[in-house]
Amino acid sequence: MIWLVACCAGQQNLGYGRISPRQAKGEQILRHMNLNVNPCDDFYEFACGNWNTYNSAAKLNKSATGLFHSLREERDQKILHLLPLDEPQDTSADRKVKHFYRSCMNLPAFKQFYTAKLIAIMSEFGQMPALAGAAWREDQFDWQQTIAAIANRYGIIIITGTEVSVDFSDNSVNRLYVSEQQLTLESRSIYLEPKNKNFVQGYINSVATKLYLFLGIDINVARQTAAEIVHFETQLAAGTHDPQSLLKLTDLYKLSTFDEVQRQSYPYIDLKRIAQVSLGTLPNYHVYYNVNYLSNLIKTLQRTTKRVVANYIFYQLLNKFMIVIPENQQGLQDMCLKQMKGYFSKNFDNMLYRRYNNEQTEVGVNLMWQDIKAAFIEAMQSPHQYNWIREDTRRYAVEKVRHMKMEIVSYKNTNFEAYFHQMRVDGADYVENIRSLHIMGAQQRRAAIYSPPQPIDLSEKIATTPVNVLIENAVKVPISILQPHYAWDASFANAFNFGILGALLSHELIHGLDIHGRHHDINGNSLDWWDPNSMADFDRRSHCFNKQYQNFIFQGQHLPDMPAQGENIADNGGVRLAYAAYLKWYYNAMASNPQRVNEFMPPVNFGGRKLFFISYAQLWCNDITPSFRRYLASVDNHVPDRFRVIGPLSNFDEFSKLFQCPRGSGMNPHKKCEIY
Numbered sequence: 001m002i003w004l005v006a007c008c009a010g011q012q013n014l015g016y017g018r019i020s021p022r023q024a025k026g027e028q029i030l031r032h033m034n035l036n037v038n039p040c041d042d043f044y045e046f047a048c049g050n051w052n053t054y055n056s057a058a059k060l061n062k063s064a065t066g067l068f069h070s071l072r073e074e075r076d077q078k079i080l081h082l083l084p085l086d087e088p089q090d091t092s093a094d095r096k097v098k099h100f101y102r103s104c105m106n107l108p109a110f111k112q113f114y115t116a117k118l119i120a121i122m123s124e125f126g127q128m129p130a131l132a133g134a135a136w137r138e139d140q141f142d143w144q145q146t147i148a149a150i151a152n153r154y155g156i157i158i159i160t161g162t163e164v165s166v167d168f169s170d171n172s173v174n175r176l177y178v179s180e181q182q183l184t185l186e187s188r189s190i191y192l193e194p195k196n197k198n199f200v201q202g203y204i205n206s207v208a209t210k211l212y213l214f215l216g217i218d219i220n221v222a223r224q225t226a227a228e229i230v231h232f233e234t235q236l237a238a239g240t241h242d243p244q245s246l247l248k249l250t251d252l253y254k255l256s257t258f259d260e261v262q263r264q265s266y267p268y269i270d271l272k273r274i275a276q277v278s279l280g281t282l283p284n285y286h287v288y289y290n291v292n293y294l295s296n297l298i299k300t301l302q303r304t305t306k307r308v309v310a311n312y313i314f315y316q317l318l319n320k321f322m323i324v325i326p327e328n329q330q331g332l333q334d335m336c337l338k339q340m341k342g343y344f345s346k347n348f349d350n351m352l353y354r355r356y357n358n359e360q361t362e363v364g365v366n367l368m369w370q371d372i373k374a375a376f377i378e379a380m381q382s383p384h385q386y387n388w389i390r391e392d393t394r395r396y397a398v399e400k401v402r403h404m405k406m407e408i409v410s411y412k413n414t415n416f417e418a419y420f421h422q423m424r425v426d427g428a429d430y431v432e433n434i435r436s437l438h439i440m441g442a443q444q445r446r447a448a449i450y451s452p453p454q455p456i457d458l459s460e461k462i463a464t465t466p467v468n469v470l471i472e473n474a475v476k477v478p479i480s481i482l483q484p485h486y487a488w489d490a491s492f493a494n495a496f497n498f499g500i501l502g503a504l505l506s507h508e509l510i511h512g513l514d515i516h517g518r519h520h521d522i523n524g525n526s527l528d529w530w531d532p533n534s535m536a537d538f539d540r541r542s543h544c545f546n547k548q549y550q551n552f553i554f555q556g557q558h559l560p561d562m563p564a565q566g567e568n569i570a571d572n573g574g575v576r577l578a579y580a581a582y583l584k585w586y587y588n589a590m591a592s593n594p595q596r597v598n599e600f601m602p603p604v605n606f607g608g609r610k611l612f613f614i615s616y617a618q619l620w621c622n623d624i625t626p627s628f629r630r631y632l633a634s635v636d637n638h639v640p641d642r643f644r645v646i647g648p649l650s651n652f653d654e655f656s657k658l659f660q661c662p663r664g665s666g667m668n669p670h671k672k673c674e675i676y
Contacts, residue, residue: 021484022491026601029496029614032621040661040668043649044642047617057623066622066641067486067500071464075480076337079348082355083337089354093416096425097340097347100437103430104336107325110430117431118214118318125149128314129307130225131215138306143313144270148277150317154435155442157182158316159236159309160297162275164283164445166453168249168471169526174453177253178261178271178289181236187635191237196634204230207315214322228308229315232300239296248519250526253288261287261294268298283449320438321431343437345459346411353410353479360490361482362408368488368497368581369406369475372506375581376401386676388541393534396522397513400529403522404512405474406505408482409462419444466504468511473524475508487619493599494589495608498582499615506581507574510676514566515542544673545569549647554640567638572648573676575616579654582612609658617645 019027034049055065062069083101090098122128125146129136147158157163161179183191185203190196207226211217217225241252262272276282301309323339326332341348379385380398389397423440426432448454455472466477481487481501488501511517518535521527530538545565552559562568586608589597599608606614620641624632629640638644649655651672661668 020491021489022493022601023603025485025489025492025496026604029601029618030604032618033614039659040656040665042646043613043617043655043659043667044620044645047614047645048621048642051621052623055621055623057625057628062625063628064622064624066624067619068464069622071480071483071486074483074486075348075352075463078352078356079341080333080337082351083340091417093347093420094351096420096423097344097351099425099427100344100430100433101336101340103425103427103433104323104339105332106428107323107332107336107430110428111325114431115214115216117429118321121321121431121435122314122318124153125317126310126314128215128311128318130211130217130221130311136307136310141306141310143301143306143309144274145277146310146313148274150313151274151278151442152280152446153442154317154320154438155445156317156320156438158313160269160271160274160294161278162271162287164279164285164449166456166471167288168253169255171453171471171524174283174285174449175255176258176275176283176285176287178287178294180240180290180293181233183233183237183240185237185635188237188240188242190631190634191234193634196630199631199634200230200234210319210322210324211315213324214318225311225315229312232304232308232312235300235304236293236297239290239293239300241290241292248516250519252290254291255286255288258282258285258287261289265294265298268301269294279449280446281449321434323430341463343434345463346414346457347416349409349463349479350411350414350416353412356483357410357479358482358484361484361488364490364497365408365477365482365488365501366406368502368585369505371585372502372509372577372581373401373404375584376506376509376577378584379577379580388537389534390531393529393531396529400473400512400522401509403473404509405472406477407474408477408479409458410479466508468508468517469524470512470517470520471524473512473520473522475505475512477505493601493608493611494585495582495599495611496601496615498578498585499612500619502578502581503574503616503619506577507570509577510570510573511566513676514569515539515564516566538675541673541675542569545572545647545675548651548671548673549639549643552639552643552646554643559639559643562637562639564637568647569675571644572651572674575648576652576654576676578616579612579652582608613649613655613658617649620644 031054032049032051033047034045037046037049039046051065057063057065083098086095086098119131122131126141127136143159147161150156150158151161157179159181163177163179164174165177167173167175185191185199190199204223204226207229208219208222211222211225212219258272258275262270265271272282323335326335377398380389380394380401386394420440422443424436456469458467458469458476461467462476462478464478464480466475466481468475481504486500487504488497512520515538518530518538519526519528521529542565545568546562549559549565549568550561586597586599599611600606601611604611604614622641639647646667650667650669651674653672655661656668659667664670
């Protein structure tokens with residue numbers, strides 16, 4: 001996904017027994033196919049038609065099944081295997097993480113102390129009106145002082161605040177950012193569109209339950225307070241941007257002096273005061289801020305009572321520490337792992353890397369990346385293939401791809417010992433451990449205000465899928481996707497490897513050249529390097545995709561208008577590029593040592609080229625429950641997974657020729673769209 005993150009889908013675990021991994025994978029591929037379907041009618045059904053027979057989300061009691069869900073489950077199982085064990089090779093940071101986990105597993109014994117602990121944390125900053133009742137003093141409540149003090153103490157940003165981070169336009173310097181409220185429901189559309197009212201009501205119910213269970217607030221008061229809290233957050237959400245917007249980051253966030261931002265927000269919001277209290281200083285940096293969010297926030301505060309604002313702030317603070325304790329051991333284990341991943345995702349990936357890393361995999365994936373880059377550069381330098389892009393722009397695209405890095409995110413160079421040196425872990429008090437972790441993080445962020453710019457911390461955001469970090473011009477690959485027998489394996493046919501991991505890497509490479517990537521240079525800094533004529537042609541071709549995808553029908557409805565076609569462009573260009581890279585590898589391998597080339601995976605009775613497309617399609621085999629699909633429709637900017645197969649392959653002439661699809665068939669339409 002552009003700028004920070006890309007996204008998702010899945011596959012199930014393999015059981016090998018006495019057969020080889022290659023044969024087991026071949027049997028799995030064949031099992032999920034429906035050979036009774038004509039591949040020229042619907043290639044998704046041909047490749048994935050039997051997926052639900054073996055991987056029904058409802059029968060397995062899961063929200064979804066698919067490759068990325070399986071990768072996440074496999075990663076989680078490996079983490080759960082490591083956490084209870086004390087091993088000789090553990091570092092001091094490993095031991096602290098494991099003790100942290102054990103304190104979470106001890107939560108049932110801590111239950112009787114929970115409310116008092118939460119009230120003690122809240123009392124550092126004041127009182128919650130819903131809890132204090134008539135004793136609450138409105139005249140003594142200063143919301144700006146409160147959020148600034150919370151940010152200073154725990155590093156928790158509520159409503160707004162200030163943070164120091166690398167400049168997304170110039171990664172050689174730091175900037176100050178005026179923060180926005182992190183939305184619990186992720187997307188503004190969930191809050192604002194009537195069709196999503198069930199999700200909003202669910203959020204209200206969750207808040208009310210926590211107020212009742214953890215703070216002992218009367219249930220009727222809790223329900224009323226919860227409704228007001230969620231209504232306030234809905235108003236805040238109205239000031240955030242639509243992820244489908246065609247606007248680039250420099251359009252969304254304005255760079256200015258702190259004095260200018262202060263003039264726009266004061267006296268309603270004293271951002272200098274908030275920064276001074278929360279950071280302990282006023283950094284001499286220019287400031288990025290979202291004009292819409294700031295103006296909307298001022299209007300929202302003017303029409304909201306102090307009581308509601310206070311309830312919102314204290315709920316957001318305490319929610320960081322409120323953990324609903326499951327009734328059984330399995331539920332407790334799952335909940336603790338989920339909580340821990342939010343804090344220690346980097347540690348987990350590094351622990352898994354040290355425990356399970358296979359050097360052969362790293363070498364193989366790096367070679368694949370080089371093949372993909374070489375295939376793209378060769379196509380760009382062809383006088384015919386991309387002649388709609390003007391020569392200067394094509395030349396710069398080649399240079400950008402040459403400079404684009406691929407990094408396996410193992411955190412092998414991260415000094416966890418130094419980072420966690422000050423952290424003290426109480427094996428019996430999980431809430432105190434969370435509190436200590438927040439305090440330590442806030443102190444470290446303040447200490448780093450004037451340090452050199454650091455790469456953006458993606459952590460759990462890239463747990464199972466590669467991403468293109470545009471401001472670094474780098475594709476980052478999580479180690480979980482390199483787990484054996486899923487997306488890449490040295491023992492498999494390379495047609496499979498390029499069809500799965502190759503397509504994902506190619507997808508991310510294309511993001512560096514899409515509507516957002518074209519605003520970043522070879523170093524990731526802001527630069528509009530496309531000439532006007534090429535941009536106009538790109539936009540015209542992008543409109544072709546928008547029109548084409550709106551004609552697809554899913555569950556009785558046409559897909560919605562999506563002006564930002566970045567994901568569809570990356571899907572289409574990614575599979576073409578991966579296929580070109582695969583053919584490049586294949587011809588080179590055949591020329592150097594044909595006896596060692598075996599691109600069949602019995603019992604699948606298809607050779608390398610067709611196996612590539614079958615593997616690519618099975619990358620997107622999935623099953624999703626209706627409620628989770630409705631949620632994804634509001635937060636995800638990808639089309640449903642079947643169209644990540646049908647769209648790109650129906651646009652690809654090489655696919656149609658290979659499967660001999662007649663013109664006008666489902667997978668070989670008369671009208672096709674292409675950018676890369």
